Amino acid sequence: MSVDESALWPLRSSTSGAGRRHPWRAPGLLLPLAFVLFLVAAMFAPEWFTALAPDAIDTDAILQPPSPGHWFGTDELGRDLFCRVIYGTSESLTIGVGAMAIACLGGISLGTAASLAPSIVRKLLVRLIDILLAFPELLLALLVIAVLGRGPVNTLFAVGLSHIAGYARLVRSQVLLVKLSGYVEHAVTLGEHRWTIIIRHIVPNTIRPLMILATIGVGTSVLAASSLSFLGLGVVPPEAEWGALLADGRNFIEIAPWLSLLPATVVAISVISITLLGRRLQVLLARGDVP
Amino acid sequence: MTVPIAETSHEADPLMSPAVPLLRVEGLRVVFPTSQGRIEAVRGVSFAIEPGEILALVGQSGSGKSVTARALVGLAGPRAQVDASAMTIVGHDGGVVDLLRLAPSAWRAVRGREIGFVLQDAQVSLDPLRTVGREIAEPILAHRLLPKTGIAAEVKLLLARVGIPDPDIRAAQYPHELSGGLRQRALIASALAARPRLLIADEPTTALDVTVQQQVLSVFEGLARAGHGVLLITHDLAVAAQVADRIAVMQDGLIVENGPTRRVLTMPSQVYTQRLMAAVPGAATRGHWLAATGAAPARETVASDQPPLLEVDDVSVSFRRPNGSTLDALAGVSLVIRLGETLGVVGESGSGKTTLGKVALALRQPNRGEVRFEGQPWSGLSESARRPLRRRIQTIVQDPLGSFDPRYTVERIIEQPLCLRGDRDRAARRHRIAELIELVSLSPKLLARRPEALSGGQRQRVSIAQALASEPDLLVCDEPVSSLDVMTQAQVLDLLVALQVRPRLAMLFISHDLGVIQHVSHRIAVMEAGRIVETGTVAEVFDDPQRPYTRRLLGAVPRLPGRC
Numbered sequence: 001m002s003v004d005e006s007a008l009w010p011l012r013s014s015t016s017g018a019g020r021r022h023p024w025r026a027p028g029l030l031l032p033l034a035f036v037l038f039l040v041a042a043m044f045a046p047e048w049f050t051a052l053a054p055d056a057i058d059t060d061a062i063l064q065p066p067s068p069g070h071w072f073g074t075d076e077l078g079r080d081l082f083c084r085v086i087y088g089t090s091e092s093l094t095i096g097v098g099a100m101a102i103a104c105l106g107g108i109s110l111g112t113a114a115s116l117a118p119s120i121v122r123k124l125l126v127r128l129i130d131i132l133l134a135f136p137e138l139l140l141a142l143l144v145i146a147v148l149g150r151g152p153v154n155t156l157f158a159v160g161l162s163h164i165a166g167y168a169r170l171v172r173s174q175v176l177l178v179k180l181s182g183y184v185e186h187a188v189t190l191g192e193h194r195w196t197i198i199i200r201h202i203v204p205n206t207i208r209p210l211m212i213l214a215t216i217g218v219g220t221s222v223l224a225a226s227s228l229s230f231l232g233l234g235v236v237p238p239e240a241e242w243g244a245l246l247a248d249g250r251n252f253i254e255i256a257p258w259l260s261l262l263p264a265t266v267v268a269i270s271v272i273s274i275t276l277l278g279r280r281l282q283v284l285l286a287r288g289d290v291p
Numbered sequence: 292m293t294v295p296i297a298e299t300s301h302e303a304d305p306l307m308s309p310a311v312p313l314l315r316v317e318g319l320r321v322v323f324p325t326s327q328g329r330i331e332a333v334r335g336v337s338f339a340i341e342p343g344e345i346l347a348l349v350g351q352s353g354s355g356k357s358v359t360a361r362a363l364v365g366l367a368g369p370r371a372q373v374d375a376s377a378m379t380i381v382g383h384d385g386g387v388v389d390l391l392r393l394a395p396s397a398w399r400a401v402r403g404r405e406i407g408f409v410l411q412d413a414q415v416s417l418d419p420l421r422t423v424g425r426e427i428a429e430p431i432l433a434h435r436l437l438p439k440t441g442i443a444a445e446v447k448l449l450l451a452r453v454g455i456p457d458p459d460i461r462a463a464q465y466p467h468e469l470s471g472g473l474r475q476r477a478l479i480a481s482a483l484a485a486r487p488r489l490l491i492a493d494e495p496t497t498a499l500d501v502t503v504q505q506q507v508l509s510v511f512e513g514l515a516r517a518g519h520g521v522l523l524i525t526h527d528l529a530v531a532a533q534v535a536d537r538i539a540v541m542q543d544g545l546i547v548e549n550g551p552t553r554r555v556l557t558m559p560s561q562v563y564t565q566r567l568m569a570a571v572p573g574a575a576t577r578g579h580w581l582a583a584t585g586a587a588p589a590r591e592t593v594a595s596d597q598p599p600l601l602e603v604d605d606v607s608v609s610f611r612r613p614n615g616s617t618l619d620a621l622a623g624v625s626l627v628i629r630l631g632e633t634l635g636v637v638g639e640s641g642s643g644k645t646t647l648g649k650v651a652l653a654l655r656q657p658n659r660g661e662v663r664f665e666g667q668p669w670s671g672l673s674e675s676a677r678r679p680l681r682r683r684i685q686t687i688v689q690d691p692l693g694s695f696d697p698r699y700t701v702e703r704i705i706e707q708p709l710c711l712r713g714d715r716d717r718a719a720r721r722h723r724i725a726e727l728i729e730l731v732s733l734s735p736k737l738l739a740r741r742p743e744a745l746s747g748g749q750r751q752r753v754s755i756a757q758a759l760a761s762e763p764d765l766l767v768c769d770e771p772v773s774s775l776d777v778m779t780q781a782q783v784l785d786l787l788v789a790l791q792v793r794p795r796l797a798m799l800f801i802s803h804d805l806g807v808i809q810h811v812s813h814r815i816a817v818m819e820a821g822r823i824v825e826t827g828t829v830a831e832v833f834d835d836p837q838r839p840y841t842r843r844l845l846g847a848v849p850r851l852p853g854r855c
Contacts, residue, residue, distance in 0.1 A: 182693030189652050190708050190761065191681030194674075201696050208698075 029280045032273035039270060042089040052080045054087035054240045063256045072262045076252060081245070081259065085266055088240035092267075095156045095241075096222035102160025103221075104214050107167025108207065114168060115175040116198060129172070132165035138227060145233050152241070155234040159224045163217065167210065174206040181205075215278030219271035226267055242267050311379070311387060312339040313520040314363070314489050318376040321358050321367050332358040332371075334544035340520040342488065345511060347523045347531035347552075349567065350541035352776040356524045359541070360491050363390065363522070364408050365398040380405055380489060403430040407482030409475075411494040416478055417466040423450075423477045424462030430485040449480040453510045471640070472503030479510055490514060493524045500639040500803055505847040508534050526776040528571055529806070529849035532556055540564050556852050570781035571851060572810035574833060580788075581781035581810070597629040599666070600797050601651060601684075601765055606660035606670075608646050620646040622821040623660070628765065633791055633798040635812030635829075637805055637844070643821040644801045648769045651799055652686055653677055682708060682761035689770035691754035695742045701753050702738040708761040727756040731786060748779035755786060766790075767799045772807060780807075787811060805848050809833060817841050 042049055058078035066073045072081035114125035132140065140162035148154040178184060179202060187197045222242075228234030229243025230250075237244050242263055249259030321333040333355040340346050348356045361367045363378070378390040382405050393401065402408065410416045417426055427446045431437050437445055443462075450458035453476040466474055475495060482490060492511070496504040511521050512534055525531055531538050531552070538555045540548040540563065548561045559565045570581045608621040620643045628634045636644050649655040650662060653670055662670035664680070672680075688694050695704050705727055709720045728735055731752040742750055751771060758766055768787070772780040788811055790796055802808050808815060815832045817825040817840065824838045836842045 182688065182690070183696045185654060186686070186688075186694035187696075187707075188654065189681060189684070189686050190757075191678050191711055192707075193678065204698060205696065 028276060032276040032280075035269060035273040036277055039089055039093060039273075042086050043093050044090075046086045046090065049086045050080070050083040052083040054084045055079060055238055056083075063252060063259075065256070066258055066262075073256065073258045075248065075256075075259055081262060084240040084245060085242065085263055088242050088245060088263075091152060091235060091239060091241040092222050092225060092243075092270075093218075095152065095159060095225040095235075096218045098156045099159035099163065099221040099225065100214050100217045102157065103163035103167050103217065104210065106161070106164035107171050108203065108210070110164060110168035111171025112175055112198070112203060112206070115172045115179065116202075126172070129165050129168050133169060137162040137166075137224065141224060141228060142233065145228065150233055150236055152235050152239070155225050155228055158228065158234075159221050162224070163221070167213075167217075170213065171206055171210060174209060175202055178202050178205045212278055212282040215281060216275050219274035219278075222274075223267065223271055311381060313342050313344075313381050314340040314522070315377055315379050316359075316363070316375060317378070319359065319362060319378060320372075320374045321355070321362050322372045322374075323368070323370055324372070332544055333362065336541070336544070336546050338539050338546065338549060340489065340522060342518050342520050343515050344537065345515045345521040345523055345535045347525060347535035347538045348541055349525055349528055349531050349538060351526060351567070351778045354541040355544040356526075356541050357493055360408075360493050360522065360524050363491060364402050364406050365390070365393060366408075383486075383488070400434070403482070403485045403487065404434045405487050405489065407479075407485070407487040407490040409479050409482045409490065409492040409495050411497055417474065417481075419466055422463055422465055423469065426466075427462070427477065427481045427484050430481065434485045436485060445484075446480075449484055450477070452483070452513075453477070453480045454506060454513075455480070470503075471499055472506055475499060475503075475507050476510060479507070483514070488518075489520045489522065491522045491524070494526070495523070496530060497525070497527070501805060501844060501847040501849075502639060504530070504849075508849070527849070528556070528567055528777065529851050532851050533849040540567065553852060567777060568851060570777050571806065572781070572784060572804075573806040573851075574809050574829075576810050577829070580785050582778065582785050597631065599627045600630050600632075600664070601628045601669075601799070602663040602666075603627075603647070603651065604661045604663065606650055606657040606662060608643075608650060608655060608657050619821050621650065621657070624818075624821070624823055625660075626816055626823060626826065628797050628799055630764070631791075631795050631797055633800055633811055633813050635808035635815045636799065636801045636818060637803065637808045637815060638818030639844070640803060641820075642818040644803075644818055645769055646821075647818070648686070648767045648799060648801050651765075651767050652684055653681075682712065683763050684765045684767065685758035685761050685763035686767040686769065687751070687754050687758055687771045689773050691750045692742055694754065695750075697741070697743070699741070700738065701740055701742065701745070704742070704753060705738075705757050705760055708757060712761070723760070727760055730759065731756045732782075746779075747775050748783060751775065751779075751783050752786065755783075755790075759790070764795055765797045765799065767801075769801045770803065771800075773802065773804065784810060805845065817844065 056079060058074070061070070061074050061078045063076055064070055064074045070080050070082065072085060074080055075084075110125065110129065114122055114129060116122075117125065141158040144158035144161050145154060148157065184197060184201055187201055192200075225234055225241070226243030226246065229236075229241050230247045232247060235241035235244050237248055245263040246260050246267070249256070249263065252259050316339065317337045319333055319336045320331070323330040323332060336355070336359055338346060348359065350356050358367055358371075362371070362373045367373055373391070375391055379387045380390060380401070382388045388401060388405060390401070417423070424443070424446045427449055428442045431442055431445060446462050447458040450461055455461050455473060455476050461469065461473065461477070466477070469477060479490075479492070479495070490511075496507050499507060508530065511523065515521055515536075523531065523535060535552050537550060538548075538552050539546045540555065540561065542563050548555055548559065548564050555564060556568065559568065566582075569576070572581060603624055603626045606621055606624050607619065609617045609619045612618050624643070624647060626634065636647060638644050646655060650657055650670065653662070653672075657670055661668070664684070669677070669680075699707075702724060705724050706720055709723055714720050714723070724738070725735060728738065733749060733752050733756070737745065737749065737753075742753065745753065771787070772783050775783060784807065787798070791798065791811070798811075800808065800811055809829055812829055814826065814828055816823045817832065817838070819840045825832060825836065825841050832841065833845065836845055
């Protein structure tokens with residue numbers, strides 16, 4: 001019998017050992033997971049959730065409050081708001097995920113280069129990251145919009161590019177850590193090539209913690225894209241993007257508050273769900289429950 | 292956490308005295324319920340400690356030593372089920388305290404006050420944000436033993452008692468400002484602060500150099516003379532042999548042998564005790580297997596006319612310290628390793644042994660001097676010129692877990708060097724991996740595992756298999772068995788000794804453990820403060836040491852009785 005004595009010596013005493021729930025079955029994970037699955041379904045098959053068209057104008061039902069016929073009410077043109085929110089999911093989430101992909105790819109390249117490139121290049125890149133970090137992300141996104149113009153694709157780029165610096169900083173600190181690790185040194189003694197070491201060992205071990213942060217970042221990007229649209233600089237009406245819906249509803253906030261409140265609630269719940277899911281994944285990964 | 296007593300009879304300890312001893316433990320059981328079933332870590336252990344007595348609890352890791360010690364101070368863990376027919380200590384007031392039925396608040400009155408507990412690693416056991424003096428004052432304050440005005444004097448007294456020079460200065464310092472030995476002694480001082488009559492020390496010297504270990508052990512001897520009872524947990528029989536009055540040998544949660552030190556070590560009645568003793572490396576074990584019985588490996592002396600494989604020529608390496616001063620890790624080191632020869636490098640921590648290994652591996656460039664491999668430049672090469680040659684010098688480190696990519700399985704780890712050699716054929720690679728895994732006596736079932744799911748000994752075997760996959764000429768072993776317990780160490784050393792007789796494999800074997808060095812080496816180099824102070828064959832260095840430093844080092848090594 002071999003007993004790992006340190007494993008038998010947990011410092012926390014709060015969790016009761018035997019009766020603990022399975023980590024995947026906690027409500028803190030299940031509810032957000034259900035909501036995110038719902039969002040994904042709405043993204044690819046909005047017609048499952050509503051029979052109406054998002055831009056069908058009904059002049060007989062203008063600015064109606066929520067009712068069994070129109071769950072979220074109708075807007076100033078008599079369009080069904082629930083339908084528009086459902087159809088807007090695709091636009092908002094695509095921007096969220098796409099922007100995060102750009103931010104991560106950019107962050108990994110910039111961060112890795114800023115820690116492994118020859119000395120002069122490295123120093124320049126570190127300064128560049130510092131400068132970018134000094135600007136608020138929304139300001140950077142506005143700058144990109146100012147150069148590229150409005151539209152969904154440009155919004156995606158604007159949000160993605162504005163987040164690169166933060167990820168680059170993170171990647172750089174991680175690479176510096178991995179670079180000093182025993183296994184990188186060991187790979188050198190085995191005679192592995194410098195580029196092999198970077199691609200096989202350094203980058204994969206750097207990405208691991210980044211992936212979870214990126215999940216949380218999707219939520220942030222959705223919010224950033226909505227902010228741009230709300231300012232009228234991102235996706236423009238009549239597209240049914242969440243931020244654009246909010247901006248629309250703002251004009252009627254006194255007579256029809258549901259027009260802004262309900263889409264805002266959907267944005268909030270989405271961001272919270274995605275963030276909670278990311279956090280949960282982070283905990284599970286740290287515990288080693290997920291390979 | 293305690294379960295009502297429902298115990299049947301346990302064999303009475305013949306050595307237990309009729310009067311109530313300082314600590315009395317009878318039929319102690321510790322069970323951990325897990326999802327895979329109940330783990331019985333301690334299965335009915337009985338022993339007693341008298342005032343002024345040192346009892347050493349020895350055994351390999353997982354035998355239940357530490358769990359026993361922790362159960363005595365009520366720290367076996369929140370899930371542990373502790374149960375015994377008797378577990379008592381005689382308190383300061385002369386009354387008998389039943390350790391089985393203590394409320395958490397009552398435990399706090401016992402810990403520190405009645406039982407002092409010293410952990411293995413002083414580095415993590417001392418609060419880095421508090422000075423040593425405040426740390427030691429803590430138990431005095433917690434148990435309200437002295438008025439605040441008297442504390443400073445008491446702390447000084449305690450520091451002096453554990454043999455710390457300049458107590459005034461040391462009390463004002465932070466743990467990181469102290470050396471390992473001083474830190475360990477400060478930890479003992481804090482355990483003694485509330486004047487407990489019983490001191491429990493869990494592997495107190497495992498992380499220390501022999502000379503420092505000697506200082507710490509003499510503190511325990513002094514405490515026993517002053518009437519304290521000491522329970523010393525150790526996997527090192529030689530340490531137990533030196534200080535303990537009695538030895539209890541633990542195996543799989545049971546005490547298999549318990550008796551006076553001399554009797555247990557000279558006439559062990561149990562096969563397990565004999566195996567533990569045979570596993571301790573040293574002069575007597577040269578040419579014998581440590582873990583296995585049977586024929587000894589033929590150990591031929593390496594002739595001095597063999598061509599040199601690695602030459603380190605007047606190498607100096609210095610580091611810049613954070614405060615701007617420079618530290619000479621190596622100062623003019625020269626040595627030669629011949630084909631098929633094992634050169635043991637020994638010295639205290641900080642003497643430059645690891646830096647020497649890194650220089651040999653060309654992971655660190657010397658500031659001065661040169662390293663040659665087979666007469667050709669080695670340290671002077673550019674990295675791209677050196678890369679094709681790197682497979683010929685491989686390394687095994689103390690903690691192989693850190694040198695494996697955490698994402699890799701065992702199979703991929705061993706495959707790494709095979710791929711590098713341009714072995715394109717997958718079937719041939721698999722065949723070679725199977726051969727290597729058998730050579731290091733690992734089960735092929737482990738190939739799919741990740742290193743963190745392996746035991747320390749298994750990891751070290753994987754590390755050896757990976758190094759051998761490159762078919763190296765030189766193996767740089769940096770403290771390869773230091774974090775293993777004595778039985779695992781014996782198995783890994785046996786494996787390394789078996790590899791020595793493979794044609795041409797030379798080793799640079801770095802260790803702080805003189806016994807290990809004596810067991811495996813052909814020649815020895817003794818290092819002190821970045822210099823090699825003495826070299827020679829094992830017999831020359833051990834039997835006739837020339838330098839005072841070597842003599843001091845050798846004198847500090849605890850020995851098993853009946854061995855030279």
